Amino acid sequence: MSELSYKRTNVYETASEEKKAKIFEYAKGYAAFLDASKTEREACAYVVNAAQENGYREYHFGDRMAAGDKFYYNNRGKNVYLFKIGSKPIAKDGIRILAAHIDSPRLDLKQVPLYESDGVALAKTHYYGGIRKYQWAAIPLALHGAVVTADGSVKEIVIGEDETDPVFYISDLLPHLAAKQSAKPLGEALAGEDLNIWFGNMPYTLATEEKDKTVKENVLRILFEKYGIKEEDFLSAELSLVPAFKAKDVGFDRALIGAYGHDDRVCAYPAYTALFDEEENEHTTMVVLADKEEIGSEGTTGMQCAIFTDLINEIANAFGVSAAQVRAVSKCFSADVNAGYDPNFKDVCEPLNSVYISCGVGLTKFTGSRGKSGSNDASAEFVGEIRKTFAENGIIWQTGELGKVDCGGGGTVAKYIANMNIDTVDIGVGVISMHAPFEVVSKADVYEEYLAFRAFLK
Secondary structure, three states: OOOOOOOOOHHHHHHOHHHHHHHHHHHHHHHHHHHHHOOHHHHHHHHHHHHOOOOOOOOOOOOOOOOOOOOEEEEEEEOEEEEOOHHHHHHHEEEEEEEEEOOEEEEEEEEEEEEOOOOOOOOOEEEEEEHHHHHHHHEEEEEEEEEEEEOEEEEEEEEEOOOOOEEEEOOOHHHHOOOHHOOHHHHHHHHHOOOEEEOOOOOOOOOOOOOOOHHHHHHHHHHHHHHHHOOHHHEEEEEEEOOOOOOOOEEOOOOOEEOOOOOOOHHHHHHHHHHOOOOOOOOOOEEEEEEOOOOOOOOOOOOOHHHHHHHHHHHHHOOOOOOHHHHHHHEEEEEEEEEEOOOHHHHOOOOHHHHOOOOOOEEOOOOOOOOEEOOOOOHHHHHHHHHHHHHHHOOOOEOOOOOOOOOOOOOOOOHHHHHOOOEEEEEEEEOOOOOOOOEEEEHHHHHHOOOOOOOHHH
């Protein structure tokens, strides 16, 4: 980014052929992560496995720590902490923290989901996070999650991803009969209670059974025979409908990746790979991959949970120093996405302060809505430090806001970390069609984000 103007630098304009090859190769690993991690449970399992392969061992409260130790803490299978102990004294150097989230907007099955209507077996859903409801109709959906049966057994479910699997579906009106629906405001055309999943259409036909031949009963028979699930098991299940398609290259030049879940796995992947790949061991470093960001970072696996404070306390106690002092000198990148500048929707974008696709990693000094409500708003001093680090490491970066003032807004986990007296700023990439079932990012931005994270950690 030029120091004297607001002109962005397209990464591909200056990238050597060697760097372009690295960008595209890195994107392959990211696409594989996306396809294997459509829920926070799957992302957590994927990262824990990668951590073990990279020499990280599971942390238990009270474990001894020494410089060079590498740990992971798996919080209930939906939130993971990775940390590496450096050689510098943490009371003076603090912890370098990258915090991203691994949950994404989706449709969750209700606890009592199954019913039958006019010969169709359907399932009720409750959407999770901010979605545009109409986008989820008439696309193929896959069922992911976990079911805990009456005996306490946990059954992992993934249906709809294999080529031989069935997929699931929400119906929408044909245009010939949609005059009344089309006259409604876009946000009201499809209500939350209309997001009902088509599960089956074939009646129960076993001649040996003396019961009504219903479609719902046939669906329950299949669930029990194939997966060992009874209807009452939905009461203790976490099952989600997510888009069934895979990550794909977008455009003739393949410069972009389209997929479900870029927000925020496009920051999670560079965060943990940067930690694994950065060999500098002076600083104590941590990667947080949190759950529940899309609904306010609540609960035992969200960023507001005390587990974050607890782990920092454990690190401080292990070296006999004040946890408050460690937090006061720690620094954090809240690794989250921003709205990419979209030429089709210029009216909500502010050109001078937008994140442009393929123009590098985006720094968002403040988020929030209206008068910066709900924002961390990083200090000028911390932003100045980052500018210096990025300049010294040749990072291509830009600044941006989440659209024009008063057009909307949004937040990240930054404020919860900053509230703990840790300097924090949002760093991430621009996303086109954020929160849609199929979002788009630039491969160059993802790689530049990875380089930025490595520069910060070292």
